[in-house]
Amino acid sequence: MGHRHPSKLENAEIAHARARWLLRAELAYCKECMLEGEKEALSDLTPGGLFDSLWRGWVLQQVARWRNPRHKATFPAMAYDLAPPQELALLHVLTRDCLRVCSVHGARGTRVDSSAVLEGLGQMSRNDRSLVLDDVLDGLAEGNAVA
Template sequence: MGHRHPSRLQDAEIAHPRARWLLRAELAYCKECMNQGEKEALSDLRPEGMFDSLWQGWILQQVAKWRDPKRKSAFPAMVSGLAPPHEVASLHILTRECMWLCSVHGARGTKVDSSAVLDALSQMSRNDRSLVLDDVLDGLAEGNAVA
């Protein structure tokens, strides 16, 4: 693209440059870049690839949001076990299935094992993957929205 989407992303966990670019395009609501970026993400299911970076950033954002200061979280943990039921209900069923396959590790839950998620995504149709990507991008955009 011949233009840029300036934005201060709060998700330092999104390491892949094209994933960060796509999120900035989402925040700027640049349809052309969003379409191009989503096509790239849906095709890049490598570990540490574009989709993986978006998924991991979203999971880390959600886990931080779901953390209950009154209760000590124990890791490793499955993402589905950390999520409040009312929030899970708003996600597409395929996103929920991916959450069942994803685990969070580390002393503070700062490492995501998304290998099983990437395997599951590779078995899905492109349309089904796009439904999961929509949930991920919506959640990331919501977490990065500026007032």
């Protein structure tokens, strides 16, 4: 594309340049770029790839939101077990399935092992993957402000 989507992304965990570009397109609501980026993301299920970067950034953002100061989480943990039930209810069942196999590591829960998620996504139809991607992009967009 020959244009840019200016915004200040709050989610520094998204390492992949195309993933950041897609998120900026989502925030700018640029339909053409959103479709192009989503198509790329649905096809790129490699570790460290586009979908993986979005997934990891979203999980880290969610884990930070889900932290309960009264109950100290211990890591490693499955992302699903960290989520409040009312939050899980808002997600598509396929996204919840992905959270069940996604582990969060590190002393403060700052690393994500998405290998099982990528494997599961690879076994899903493109349409099913798009349902998970929709939840991820919606969550990332909610956590970022347009500058």
